[in-house]
Amino acid sequence: MEGKVIVITSGKGGVGKTTATSSIGAALALEGKRVAIVDMDIGLRNLDVVMGLENRIVFNIVDVVQGKCKISQAAIRDRRIPNLFLIPASQSDNKDVLTTSSVERVANQLRKEFDYVIMDSPAGIEKGFENSIVGANEALVICTPDVSAVRDADRVIGILYSRSLTPKLIVNRIEPARVERGEMLSHEDVLEVLSIELAGLVPLDERVLISSNTGTPLVLQNDSKAGQAFKRIARRLNGEADLPIEVPNHRSSMWRKISKTFGFKK
Amino acid sequence: MLSRLLRKFTGQKASKDTAKKRLQFSLIYDKLEVNDTTLTDLQKDIVAVISKYFEIDKDSLELKVKRDDEVSALVFNTPILHVKRKSA
Numbered sequence: 001m002e003g004k005v006i007v008i009t010s011g012k013g014g015v016g017k018t019t020a021t022s023s024i025g026a027a028l029a030l031e032g033k034r035v036a037i038v039d040m041d042i043g044l045r046n047l048d049v050v051m052g053l054e055n056r057i058v059f060n061i062v063d064v065v066q067g068k069c070k071i072s073q074a075a076i077r078d079r080r081i082p083n084l085f086l087i088p089a090s091q092s093d094n095k096d097v098l099t100t101s102s103v104e105r106v107a108n109q110l111r112k113e114f115d116y117v118i119m120d121s122p123a124g125i126e127k128g129f130e131n132s133i134v135g136a137n138e139a140l141v142i143c144t145p146d147v148s149a150v151r152d153a154d155r156v157i158g159i160l161y162s163r164s165l166t167p168k169l170i171v172n173r174i175e176p177a178r179v180e181r182g183e184m185l186s187h188e189d190v191l192e193v194l195s196i197e198l199a200g201l202v203p204l205d206e207r208v209l210i211s212s213n214t215g216t217p218l219v220l221q222n223d224s225k226a227g228q229a230f231k232r233i234a235r236r237l238n239g240e241a242d243l244p245i246e247v248p249n250h251r252s253s254m255w256r257k258i259s260k261t262f263g264f265k266k
Numbered sequence: 267m268l269s270r271l272l273r274k275f276t277g278q279k280a281s282k283d284t285a286k287k288r289l290q291f292s293l294i295y296d297k298l299e300v301n302d303t304t305l306t307d308l309q310k311d312i313v314a315v316i317s318k319y320f321e322i323d324k325d326s327l328e329l330k331v332k333r334d335d336e337v338s339a340l341v342f343n344t345p346i347l348h349v350k351r352k353s354a
Contacts, residue, residue, distance in 0.1 A: 147285050147288060150289055151292060151293065151296070154293050154296070158297075182282050182283070183281055183282060184282055185285055189282065189285075192286075193286060193290055
């Protein structure tokens with residue numbers, strides 16, 4: 001059976017695409033699937049260093065697309081998580097070296113060798129973005145709860161629809177205390193504005209920076225709230241569609257129960 | 267919760283409500299934005315169709331998207347020089 005190509009994109013940069021891609025990819029591999037993560041940000045590669053694999057790069061995705069090496073030569077195997085592979089971006093080329101048709105061909109090849117191929121799209125809606133969505137079967141759009149990220153997400157969602165992809169949304173870096181105070185858009189607000197199906201909600205988590213500092217997978221840390229949220233997103237992608245979406249909450253569950261009983265919470 | 271109560275009493279609006287409103291408006295406007303090539307192409311097509319029936323002054327016609335708070339309209343304005351009679 002052929003695998004799935006999933007593109008993770010956002011329009012705006014700096015909303016957590018790379019973290020989401022590496023975490024969801026790692027989580028899918030932990031579920032026992034064979035996963036290839038592809039860094040499509042040609043010229044500005046980052047997934048390798050976030051995943052802690054920067055010292056092992058020999059070939060990259062541009063080499064694969066241009067036929068200079070085989071997929072198996074470019075795919076770096078993660079030694080901590082079995083079945084997880086990274087195909088890094090090239091750092092020296094620019095985004096125009098790849099054509100959409102050649103990327104599509106490689107995406108189809110990758111689909112035959114892996115259960116999941118996760119494409120990490122560059123920010124923006126130019127050529128690099130087009131290349132990362134061309135071979136995709138599914139799309140995840142990620143945004144943070146602020147006006148610029150939501151607006152850019154809307155633009156990207158529109159483009160994805162025009163390519164017959166029905167994206168789902170991940171709202172990242174939710175700060176429950178600020179949502180409660182009315183200082184931050186809630187995920188309901190974001191969903192209402194974008195009218196899109198939700199893939200998952202991820203709270204702001206200090207552990208994200210720490211795990212990227214050391215290049216260790218977030219999903220291996222059981223005390224990382226973001227890591228656990230990404231794991232649940234991966235499980236839902238991987239067939240557990242009924243797994244409920246947890247809304248990040250800042251209160252202890254005890255207080256939550258009490259306030260619910262007394263009707264403090266709406 | 268407390269801040270919600272406070273807002274209720276003071277009548278102050280949460281900044282996220284402002285964010286949401288502004289977003290909803292800007293997304294609508296973003297979608298109504300038409301680029302120049304589309305407008306020029308459209309104008310050519312409209313002129314071609316109208317020219318079948320009317321002689322129009324091609325130099326003083328005007329095509330624009332007019333927006334107001336409620337609706338957005340495409341306005342095409344052209345002086346008619348005379349009606350072309352179909353030769354039976």
